Amino acid sequence: MYRPEKVQAYLTSISESRSPVEDALKRNIFKYGLWLLGIPAIIYGAIDRGVAAFSGPVFDVTDVSYCLIGLVILLGWVCIGLAEDHSDGTILKAAQSIDSAIAPASEYIAQQTYRLPFPYLCQVYHLLNVQHLEDIHRFSLGNLKVVKVSDFQATQEGGKIRFETMLDSPFNVLRMWRNPVVEVELTIHSPHQIELKVPTYGQKFIRVLFNVLPLNDKEHHLSIQLFSNLAWPKELLKAILIVASSLTLLEDLPYLNHLARRNYDRLFSQTSEKRRSSQAMQLFHRYADLYNGSWKYRQMQLLDN
Template sequence: MTHNLCGNPKTTQEKDQPDSNLEFALFISRFKTGIWLLGIPAWIFGITDSSLEVFADSYVSRGEILHLLTTIWFFFSWMYLKPDIKDDQYQGYLCLTPAHKLGLKKRHMISQEYILPFPYLCQIYHLLNLKHLETVHKFSLNNLKIININHFQPTNIGGIIKFQTVLDSPANPLRIWRKPIVEVDLILHTPYTIELSIPVYDNKRIIVIFQAFPLTDKEHQLFIDIYSDLNWPKPLLQILLHFASCLTLLEDLPYLRNLNERNIERLFRLSKFSKNANMLLFKRFVELYGTNGNNTKLMTGNHQKFG
């Protein structure tokens, strides 16, 4: 008998039994998401066409303005109709209390889903290495620097690390509202779930939850959910967060590709001897789940049917 991360027993027979209902549900979910994604460029084209029609001559009619505003309204309505792309089994690995789940749901801003052609361990190494905030994301974070590790606490299935960051660039637009130095939390909830909690201003935060699941030895599925209690117009904040999330993912791809070409298992083994404070949470992952990926074989087997 095996156990999932929330403590519920699962027999070997249940683990190996194919679940056609879940496979069909995931297919329908992906189909809906595909239709939704196809609709985005269609509506953008419609807005562009209507805008050109309005400003094509020196006379702007009420009908043209009404047509443009209607198209924009339908576009934002389409954005709100984004289907739920996460499977219940995946959400079960984020072990939160009902109250915490309810609070997060109210502050939910955006969801993104990707299937990436890189091993799951590459994503884990990237997400848990604090130095990557300064190197891989140097452009998007505008030369953000980590100046101190304030706190590290292991847990039974993960750990939490708190670190201070400073905006090193005088041109960084974040200087408008955030303090020069803030404390950021990075939490390893489970082998699949990592939370990044970023203070903004007046005790307001942006919380990014990454959920990475191995599909095969060479690819994994990545879910990105962003939550916030900022008192900004939600549509505007959603657009900004979608853009920021896509930009950081584009920065990730060359690094993950390069990491995939290296011996990722060797990096896991060497991390046991690392004294770098930036790697403390990654070392905790290795302590709990192995240095060569053998302990993730079970995880891969449990999720291959969702590929």
């Protein structure tokens, strides 16, 4: 039965303006995803023409030329890759100002920066909540499970937590890089820098540095720096990691919006009983102990330097 109210509701939903961050993330997924899909498509075309050239009784020069053209296009496609967006130099400069020598330049893959309409503390709470990897990123991480927290260490500037994760599905795409069960590290390096380190095969790793730069009480900049020592072509690894980081941040937006609607200052004043019952939040509680009450002054001081 024709229902005009449903049609109108649909037209209204698709015509609503999306946030600039959401649009940018979807563009990243489309652009880099399309580039990744182009590689097997070109390889298939080159192989198909090569097989056709030698399958007949007579050597076909035309098919050979098509095969060579395909290989040249593939070489250019992979080598040229996709340029990073450095349009906002202010964000990049601010991110570099709090960067440290955690990862060598030779392992640098890419950097993405976004201006998010959420308070700074919401992002910190989100990044330091180990359980959100299982709850919020159920789709992008393929039902990854947080098995247990194996170790916690407090440091002068923050702390480090190690937790065991398991790939619950045999079809999880992450099995390309890592064992089904690995120990992941999450580290606070400063009030504005958090590191996630994921081990891969052959004692290699993928490392993500989150630089959280507060602007005011309602907005912050998020810089995601990607590093890895995997022996993969850098452009290929760059495209894969940017698609992955864009997808996970796209999943984060409703969660961050939910946190922003809460009284997030109360997150810093949880009772000791509640703290002891949550191992997954130990790193956030450490952050709260170090920076509660002074974070507004520290963030503004940092941005003025």
